[in-house]
Amino acid sequence: MRLDVMRFLPLLMAAALLSLIALLWPVARGGLLMAWINVAILSALAVLLLQYGIRLLRRRGAPPPGSRLRAKLVIAMVGMLMVPSLLIQLSASQMVERGMDVWFDLRVDTLLERALKLAQGFYDRIDLDMKRGLRDYVADPELISALGTEVPFGAANGRLREILVKEGWDRIQLFDINERMVADVRRDGLIDVHPAPLSEAARLVMQLGNVSTEIVTDGDVEKAIGYAPVLGQKGSVGLLRVELKLPEGVIRSARLVESDYQNYRALEHNRHMIKDLFANAMLFVTLVLVMLASVMALWFARRLTAPIGELAAALHRVTEGDLNVAIPASSQDELGSLAESFNQMAERLRQNAAAIDKAQRDLTHALANSRQRQYILETLLANLHTGVLLIDANGSIRLLNQSLRDILPEAGEWRPGMALQTHCIGPLRFLGEFYADMRARDEAALQRQFDLAGRHVLVRGARLELSGMAEFSGELIMVDDITELVNAQRHQAWAEVAQRLAHEIKNPLTPIKLSAERLQRRFRRQVDAQDVFDSCTQAIVTQVARLQRLIADFSSLARMPQPKIEQVRVADIMRDMRELFNAYPALSFVEPEASLTCYCDADQVRQVLINLLDNALAAIGDDGRVTLEVGKTDQWVEWHVLDDGPGVPEEIRQQVFEAYFSTKASGSGLGLAIARRIAEDHGGELCLISARNPTHFCLRLPRRSRRVEEGV
Amino acid sequence: MCIAWCPSVREGWRACCGLWLVAMLFAAQPLAAGEPSQPRITRDAQVVYCHLVWPTDVANLRRMLRSGIAIVVRWELSIKRERRYWLDERLGDVEVVRRVVPDMLSHRWLLEDQGSGITRSVSSLDQAIRFLTRLDAYPVVDRGLLQHGVRYVLDASLQVYEGEAMDNWWNRWLRGTEFATRVVFKEP
Numbered sequence: 092m093r094l095d096v097m098r099f100l101p102l103l104m105a106a107a108l109l110s111l112i113a114l115l116w117p118v119a120r121g122g123l124l125m126a127w128i129n130v131a132i133l134s135a136l137a138v139l140l141l142q143y144g145i146r147l148l149r150r151r152g153a154p155p156p157g158s159r160l161r162a163k164l165v166i167a168m169v170g171m172l173m174v175p176s177l178l179i180q181l182s183a184s185q186m187v188e189r190g191m192d193v194w195f196d197l198r199v200d201t202l203l204e205r206a207l208k209l210a211q212g213f214y215d216r217i218d219l220d221m222k223r224g225l226r227d228y229v230a231d232p233e234l235i236s237a238l239g240t241e242v243p244f245g246a247a248n249g250r251l252r253e254i255l256v257k258e259g260w261d262r263i264q265l266f267d268i269n270e271r272m273v274a275d276v277r278r279d280g281l282i283d284v285h286p287a288p289l290s291e292a293a294r295l296v297m298q299l300g301n302v303s304t305e306i307v308t309d310g311d312v313e314k315a316i317g318y319a320p321v322l323g324q325k326g327s328v329g330l331l332r333v334e335l336k337l338p339e340g341v342i343r344s345a346r347l348v349e350s351d352y353q354n355y356r357a358l359e360h361n362r363h364m365i366k367d368l369f370a371n372a373m374l375f376v377t378l379v380l381v382m383l384a385s386v387m388a389l390w391f392a393r394r395l396t397a398p399i400g401e402l403a404a405a406l407h408r409v410t411e412g413d414l415n416v417a418i419p420a421s422s423q424d425e426l427g428s429l430a431e432s433f434n435q436m437a438e439r440l441r442q443n444a445a446a447i448d449k450a451q452r453d454l455t456h457a458l459a460n461s462r463q464r465q466y467i468l469e470t471l472l473a474n475l476h477t478g479v480l481l482i483d484a485n486g487s488i489r490l491l492n493q494s495l496r497d498i499l500p501e502a503g504e505w506r507p508g509m510a511l512q513t514h515c516i517g518p519l520r521f522l523g524e525f526y527a528d529m530r531a532r533d534e535a536a537l538q539r540q541f542d543l544a545g546r547h548v549l550v551r552g553a554r555l556e557l558s559g560m561a562e563f564s565g566e567l568i569m570v571d572d573i574t575e576l577v578n579a580q581r582h583q584a585w586a587e588v589a590q591r592l593a594h595e596i597k598n599p600l601t602p603i604k605l606s607a608e609r610l611q612r613r614f615r616r617q618v619d620a621q622d623v624f625d626s627c628t629q630a631i632v633t634q635v636a637r638l639q640r641l642i643a644d645f646s647s648l649a650r651m652p653q654p655k656i657e658q659v660r661v662a663d664i665m666r667d668m669r670e671l672f673n674a675y676p677a678l679s680f681v682e683p684e685a686s687l688t689c690y691c692d693a694d695q696v697r698q699v700l701i702n703l704l705d706n707a708l709a710a711i712g713d714d715g716r717v718t719l720e721v722g723k724t725d726q727w728v729e730w731h732v733l734d735d736g737p738g739v740p741e742e743i744r745q746q747v748f749e750a751y752f753s754t755k756a757s758g759s760g761l762g763l764a765i766a767r768r769i770a771e772d773h774g775g776e777l778c779l780i781s782a783r784n785p786t787h788f789c790l791r792l793p794r795r796s797r798r799v800e801e802g803v
Numbered sequence: 804m805c806i807a808w809c810p811s812v813r814e815g816w817r818a819c820c821g822l823w824l825v826a827m828l829f830a831a832q833p834l835a836a837g838e839p840s841q842p843r844i845t846r847d848a849q850v851v852y853c854h855l856v857w858p859t860d861v862a863n864l865r866r867m868l869r870s871g872i873a874i875v876v877r878w879e880l881s882i883k884r885e886r887r888y889w890l891d892e893r894l895g896d897v898e899v900v901r902r903v904v905p906d907m908l909s910h911r912w913l914l915e916d917q918g919s920g921i922t923r924s925v926s927s928l929d930q931a932i933r934f935l936t937r938l939d940a941y942p943v944v945d946r947g948l949l950q951h952g953v954r955y956v957l958d959a960s961l962q963v964y965e966g967e968a969m970d971n972w973w974n975r976w977l978r979g980t981e982f983a984t985r986v987v988f989k990e991p
Contacts, residue, residue, distance in 0.1 A: 207907060214908045291923075305924065306909040349907045353871035357966045360872055 097159060100166075101144035108137040115374070125371035132378045156407065157400025161392040168388035169381060176377045180370075187369045195359050207352045210345035214306070217315045221335060222302045224258045225319035228331055229302070234321050237274070238267050238329045251276040261314075262334040268297070268327065289330070293318045297330045306337075313337045398426040402433060414441045478570035482511050482526065489565065498548060498572045518543060522568070525550050529566060540573070545745075547577040585750065593642040600635050600642070607631035644761045654692030654772050656796065661687045661721050661728055668700055668719060675708055681720035689728035689792045691773050696730075696792065699766040699777070703732040703788050706762070709755070710736030710786065718785075723794065727775065730790040738783025747779060766790075842959065842986040850942045851949070853880065855959055857936040857982050864932055867965065868912065873904045875964040876935050882944045885954040885987065894955075897943050903931045949990040957986045 112133045117126035228234065237247035251263045251274050264286070265274040272286045289297075296303045296318035304317045314334050321329035358365065398418070405416040416437055418430040472479055478495030482488060488509045496503045501518050515523025521541045529537045529552040537552040549571040555564055611628040618624040661683045672678045700719070707717040711734050722729040739747055746752045748767045753760035763777075770777035774793050781787035843854040857876070867874060878899040883891035900917040906924070912931035914923045925931060949955060961982040 210908055211910070218909075306906070306911070345908055349871070352907060353873075353905070356870035357872050360867060360870065360965065 097162060098147050099144070100162070101140045101147060105137045105140035105144060108133050108140065112137065115371075125368055125375055129371050129374050129378060132375070132382070136378075136382070155400065156403030157396040160399060161389075161396040164392035164395065165385065165388045168391070169385050172384040173377075173381055176380060180373045180377055183373055184366075184370055187366060191362060191366065195362065199355070200359075203348075203352050203355050206348045210348045213341060213345055214315075217335065217337065218304045221260075221304050221315055221317040221333065222319075224260075225302045225317050225331060225333065228254060229319050229322050231321070234265060234331065235323050235328060238265070238321060239323070247274040248276055258333070259335075260333045261336045264332040265321070266293075266297075266330040266332065268329060270294075270297075270330075273329070289332075290316075292316075293330055293332060296320055297327055300327050311339065311343075313342045398422070398430060402430065405433060405437070409437065409440070414444055476571075478572075480511075480522075480568040480570070481565060482568065483563070483565040486511055486526075495570055498570050522550065522570075525552065526566065526568065529554070529568075546572060546574045549573045582750075590646065593646045596638065597642045597646075600638055604632055604635040604639075607635065644765075647761070647765060654695050654769065656690050656692060656773070658688050658796070659691055659693045659696075660685075661689055664693060664696060664700070665719070665721065667697060668704070671697075671701070672704060672708075675717075677711060677715055678704065678708065678717045678719065681718065683721035684723075687721065687723060687728060689794055690796045691775075691792045692769075695769045695773075696790075699769050699790055700730060700732070702762045702766050703790070707732055707734035707736065707786070707788075710734055710738075712736070726794060727791040728794055730792070731780075732788045732790075733785040735785050736783075738781075738786045739779065741782060744779060744782050748777070842957070842984050844957065844986055844988045845940060846946065849946055851944045851946055851988075852940040853938060853943050853957055853959070853986070854940060855938040855984065857961055859936060859982070861932055861936070864935065865928060868903060868905050868928060868931060871905045871907045872965055873902060874935060875900065875902045877962040877964070878938060879960045879962075880941075880943050881958040883956045883958065884950075885956050891956055894948055895944060897941075899938065899941065901935060903935055946990070951990055954987055954989050957988070959984050959986075 112130055115126065115129060115133070117130065231250070233250040234247050237250065247265050251265060254260075255263050255276050255278060260278075262275070262277045264272055264276075266289065267273050270289050275282055275286065290305075292303055292305050297320055300320045300322065302317070302319045304315060307314050307316050314336050317333045317335075319331045319333075320327040321331055401418050405418050408416050414437055417434050420427045420430040420434070472490070472492035472494075475492060476494055478498045479490070479492045480488065480495055481490040488505060488507050488511055490507060491502070491505055496505070499519060499522070502514075502522075505514060511526055512523050515526070521543075525537070525539060525541075535554050538549070540547065540549050551569045551571075553567045553569075555567055607628045611625070611632075615621060615624060615628075662685055665680060665683055669680050704717065704719065711717060715735050717732070717734045720731050720733075722731060743752075743754070748763050749760075750764040751760035752764075753762075767777045770790055770792070775791040777788065777790050779787070780789050842856075845852045845854065855878070864874065878897075878901075880897040880899070882894040882896075884894060885891050898918065902915040902917060904913040904915065906913060911924045911926050912928060914925060914931060914934045915921075943957065960980045963981045
């Protein structure tokens, strides 16, 4: 399985960002605002990448078209920006490092130190001079005496003025032990009406008895304030407070030096913080640039890859088989040209596919028609009672149907592709001769009738010529079994002859018979040989009677009436038979179902059954048995006549239903022929199922009316 | 990038919360590393006083002050009534801001209590350092607000600024707490 690195890239980048966050985590105590902002930006980027990475991992299936190219473009563009940005940041950090080294150089440090010491020296000098001057007046007797007077106010003003002039101070105040101001001399001559109370430092001086100074700032003015106790014999009796206004120019410069020094030290103290601040500021700028570049790269990549994505999606649809795609050619550049070319290609594909589809439909339709025609032809041939044999120009069998095999059972093994003449042997020789005769003649059609063993077939041939429509030439041979037709024609001829003979013979028979009987009655006593006379006349009467029966049978065969078909209960016919043959104990009946019916002419059916039963009873001996029973199938009601007589010899089995065939001396040979004729007129059949043991005749009559079956 | 409220966004928020949890752990690290101190509570008839000491590197403070760097400390004191099953009830907050500004020219230290506005100049560096690092008997609450037999909590935290006070609103958030302590006391 190939690992898709692109799917893990956002997570890897998020991990890298988290590592960077851990690396840049603000732990110092100052100047962290920028660091926190950077951490927030990096965190936001990491979260976005995490979210995008998780979404990528959860996505199933192929990524959207163009997304990989877009990602690569964004990565490339951001990378192109990040590399120089990181290099610039590293260079800038190095420059800042070096700049800091220059900035906090030892010479600068020394210079500032000396400047500060110079300024401090000025203040120290002021302090020293003031303390030294104050110490000169700690035990000043005039001041002590002034403080010792009853009303000290103004007593020491003169002395104080002298000191003021001598020391160059701006103001001198004298306080007694009770912190009351007893003298106040100022260089400008003004006097405070409400002097300020003594400070803590002044009280300390009065208590401790030492000399002290302090610097007091009043706006832009700085004053050096000095305190000195006035010491009497018993200790401190007062406090001398002096002021000296420091020169503004010097003070300003000194304070500037101090400020610069403090700033320098503060910067030096925060040197690492400044470096961090600078680095964080650079990182912030880099991150902002990277984010802007990412947004721009994303926008640009989307704009660039959108047509490619559309093209890829369209190609995917074409691959899936959907040719109804078109890409909007929004630009005039190479991508627009590509989209236009794709649209043309898709249009051509659509046209080709439509043409192929139409050709396929036509072919399918033609094939269906061909199959339909073939099916119709095969069905026609299969259901045709005429045997069909198609022979090509080479004399090979091209096609034959089942009816041909039924009519000519000897041709049952014939198959298409066989040479006809080779297999026309034995009983089928006539067919080969017919085919040869037909090919030898120029006639388009030929017809002949052949009498085979017990069968008559009509063979018709037609020549199939090669034409534009049919790319086939050969001979078509059709074979019809016309045995029944020939038999019917023969029967018809016999019927006509019998009817004519009956008509011609029947008329003189009655006068002959009557004349013979009259001769018998009138001349019997007159003849000598009465016995001979009786036998002769009796023979005439008997033979005339026999001739009359024969003529009647002929008439019946010739003028067989059309059966009057109706629905008849089988049990009724069976009952009639039982009553009719009640005197024959050898005959037994098996009762049929009471509801069983058949469609027949009841009188003619009775005639058939009587004929069959008569024959059976005549055939059995004294111990023989005859059974009449009825069975049924879906189509037929079957009357079975069984007897255990000697049966029908096998050699005459085929002739028992022929007219005028009889094994009985007095039989006309028309009984079974008439019975079969009746059965066939009913649409049924009469057949010999078993020739002996038992001898079994079966009369099948239809259970349903033909008219009903034909839907009339 | 389209942000919709979908499982991936929830994952992103979880990751973000995890990130900030880590951040909070990092941020809380200096507080946990602070040295334990022994704050004390004293009382008089009306007022409860606290005694707090900032256990810091005094030499470093001394070095900075001598270098002329001003130092500001901000004590934040919070009095709460302890509750067992709920957040403690806040009774009051006290803020003490003290600043020491070196005067390099006169070798003195200007001590400023920005709450009261009192300014004092001292010549002793130790006094200035003590001013920054200790709250001695500082009144925090009137005893009239307290109930007998109830436990109270004094939470104290200290922020330190070097140079200017940088009294910006974000400075309080961004600058970590230098020192924090807690004392629990019961009003007799």
